[in-house]
Amino acid sequence: MKKNKMIERAIHGAFLILGLLTVGCVLLITIYLVISGIPAITEIGLFDFLFGAKWASTADEPSYGILPFILTSVYGTAGAILIGVPIGFFAAVYLSKMANPKVKAFMEGAVSLLAGIPSVVYGLVGMLVLVPAVREVFDIPDGASLFSAIIILAIMILPSIIKVSMTALEAVPKEYEDASLALGATPVETYFRVSVPAAKSGIAAAVVLGVGRAIGEAMAVMMVSGNVPNMPSLFQSVRFLTTAVASEMSYSSGLQQQALFSIALVLFLFIMLINATLNFFLKKEKD
Amino acid sequence: MKKIISIFATAIIMLGALTGCSSEKESVATDGSTSMEKVIGVLGETFENDTGITVTYNPTGSGSGIKAVAAGTCDIGLSSRDLKEEEKAQGLTATVLAYDGIAIIVNPENPINDLDVETIAKIYTGEIANWKEIGGNDSEIVLIGREAGSGTRDGFESITGTEDICKYRQELTSTGDVITTVAGNPAAIGYASVASVKDSVKMLTVGGVAPSEDTIKDGSYVVQRPFVLVTKTGAELSESAQKFFDYITSENARPAISSAGVVAAN
Numbered sequence: 001m002k003k004n005k006m007i008e009r010a011i012h013g014a015f016l017i018l019g020l021l022t023v024g025c026v027l028l029i030t031i032y033l034v035i036s037g038i039p040a041i042t043e044i045g046l047f048d049f050l051f052g053a054k055w056a057s058t059a060d061e062p063s064y065g066i067l068p069f070i071l072t073s074v075y076g077t078a079g080a081i082l083i084g085v086p087i088g089f090f091a092a093v094y095l096s097k098m099a100n101p102k103v104k105a106f107m108e109g110a111v112s113l114l115a116g117i118p119s120v121v122y123g124l125v126g127m128l129v130l131v132p133a134v135r136e137v138f139d140i141p142d143g144a145s146l147f148s149a150i151i152i153l154a155i156m157i158l159p160s161i162i163k164v165s166m167t168a169l170e171a172v173p174k175e176y177e178d179a180s181l182a183l184g185a186t187p188v189e190t191y192f193r194v195s196v197p198a199a200k201s202g203i204a205a206a207v208v209l210g211v212g213r214a215i216g217e218a219m220a221v222m223m224v225s226g227n228v229p230n231m232p233s234l235f236q237s238v239r240f241l242t243t244a245v246a247s248e249m250s251y252s253s254g255l256q257q258q259a260l261f262s263i264a265l266v267l268f269l270f271i272m273l274i275n276a277t278l279n280f281f282l283k284k285e286k287d
Numbered sequence: 288m289k290k291i292i293s294i295f296a297t298a299i300i301m302l303g304a305l306t307g308c309s310s311e312k313e314s315v316a317t318d319g320s321t322s323m324e325k326v327i328g329v330l331g332e333t334f335e336n337d338t339g340i341t342v343t344y345n346p347t348g349s350g351s352g353i354k355a356v357a358a359g360t361c362d363i364g365l366s367s368r369d370l371k372e373e374e375k376a377q378g379l380t381a382t383v384l385a386y387d388g389i390a391i392i393v394n395p396e397n398p399i400n401d402l403d404v405e406t407i408a409k410i411y412t413g414e415i416a417n418w419k420e421i422g423g424n425d426s427e428i429v430l431i432g433r434e435a436g437s438g439t440r441d442g443f444e445s446i447t448g449t450e451d452i453c454k455y456r457q458e459l460t461s462t463g464d465v466i467t468t469v470a471g472n473p474a475a476i477g478y479a480s481v482a483s484v485k486d487s488v489k490m491l492t493v494g495g496v497a498p499s500e501d502t503i504k505d506g507s508y509v510v511q512r513p514f515v516l517v518t519k520t521g522a523e524l525s526e527s528a529q530k531f532f533d534y535i536t537s538e539n540a541r542p543a544i545s546s547a548g549v550v551a552a553n
Contacts, residue, residue: 047448056435056451057435057436057449058435058436059450060451101435127464127467127468127471128471131468131471132471132472135472141426141427141428141429141456141474142429142456142472142474142475143470143472144456144457157349193384215463223464225426226456226457226458227434227457227458227459227460228455228456228457228458237455237456237457237458239458246460247434247460248434248435248436248456250347250348250350250351250460252350252436254373256435256436
């Protein structure tokens with residue numbers, strides 16, 4: 001009996017250490033980012049850094065304004081949400097409520113596959129297919145633009161939106177729907193007036209998760225957005241917060257490198273904000 | 288039970304892999320410029336055939352390679368640009384291994400075959416914005432370049448005198464991306480290391496001179512840059528690294544360096 005208790009304790013301890021390991025990683029990254037991100041911000045000045053419109057990190061008189069990156073990330077994410085959420089939401093309603101089991105199994109598999117495709121593959125396909133197509137269709141000199149990035153991001157966030165929304169919709173008690181149907185509502189009325197409102201915080205969580213995925217994506221957008229630090233405009237070459245860090249890191253030195261850490265810190269704060277929002281919605285759903 | 292057995296089996300295999308690594312023979316670690324992949328690959332191979340010492344290469348970019356030497360995580364750093372003053376001040380020495388021509392590339396559909404350096408500079412600064420101004424098709428010129436800090440960009444901009452004033456449409460992070468993009472857009476112009484240019488794009492002659500070993504070596508093809516070996520000043524290399532260094536900077540390495548498409552400095 002005593003031996004059993006000992007084993008229990010040992011296992012408990014081991015799991016505690018594993019759990020703390022995760023927390024430790026998060027703390028380590030946070031502390032590291034803050035420590036390495038602050039110096040450049042104090043040197044450049046917080047206002048000039050966040051609201052400066054010009055980024056020329058290797059110029060003789062360098063300027064480190066990241067407003068173009070912030071706006072690009074915000075617009076790009078908003079665009080992806082605008083396109084991705086309606087598609088993802090209706091797909092989730094269809095799959096969880098209307099689709100027959102065979103179609104559902106097939107489409108769920110396809111969605112999972114979509115989630116599993118590495119982002120560099122999205123980027124490659126975007127570079128070779130989407131970018132030339134955008135150039136032809138809109139008759140512009142070059143297709144690498146904010147628009148191409150939005151399309152890629154919209155596709156990339158679909159799986160998380162569909163899957164999380166589906167889970168929320170499927171968790172709606174069947175009694176709700178039965179009651180609505182018994183009162184004479186048609187199935188479609190029931191889904192949109194009863195099931196969806198009942199699952200709304202779960203669906204909101206799905207959208208927030210999509211935002212998080214879109215704002216954090218680097219590889220795929222790097223390959224289709226052109227990477228020039230312009231102020232964002234739909235058919236112009238643009239640079240995101242993520243790609244600003246990724247594209248210059250390998251060759252950077254001195255203040256330029258510190259500024260890249262500061263960009264990472266800004267990105268990190270954005271992600272924290274999104275996570276806090278996500279937790280808010282998830283908590284609301286529990287209550 | 289089966290699960291436990293399989294976990295043990297995996298653990299044993301992993302252990303085997305680990306010991307495999309640690310019992311490795313002598314090796315030389317190089318780290319740096321992605322443009323130097325080909326030349327270091329060829330040199331490493333011939334060196335290994337002769338001496339049995341393996342040469343590892345980590346394609347991280349010139350800046351990272353220089354940092355790796357300074358931090359002591361590799362034996363020889365590879366940089367496709369000369370060292371900056373602040374880097375030399377850290378106690379690093381540069382030895383030129385070879386010269387690499389930077390090719391100016393356009394889409395094969397483009398009728399233009401020759402540009403001089405001044406025209407290239409005007410194109411990249413936006414002064415000439417349409418191909419028809421220099422006798423090409425009526426289409427806006429799409430400028431493809433590399434990211435800030437890239438050795439190729441640094442080389443190109445310093446040679447053409449366009450530092451920090453290039454009006455790029457796209458800033459890509461690898462030579463391969465530049466070639467792919469230029470190959471896919473009839474109005475594009477880009478630059479890339481001569482050694483890595485493929486048939487999918489057309490190399491232009493600059494001032495009537497085509498990039499070739501002779502023209503790069505005698506300096507008549509003007510768009511060129513050095514490939515530099517970076518070491519710590521005063522610090523002694525390991526025996527095998529010193530051997531490799533001596534070999535690649537000797538005349539014996541010349542054929543191997545040429546076969547990689549660049550021109551040996553020694």
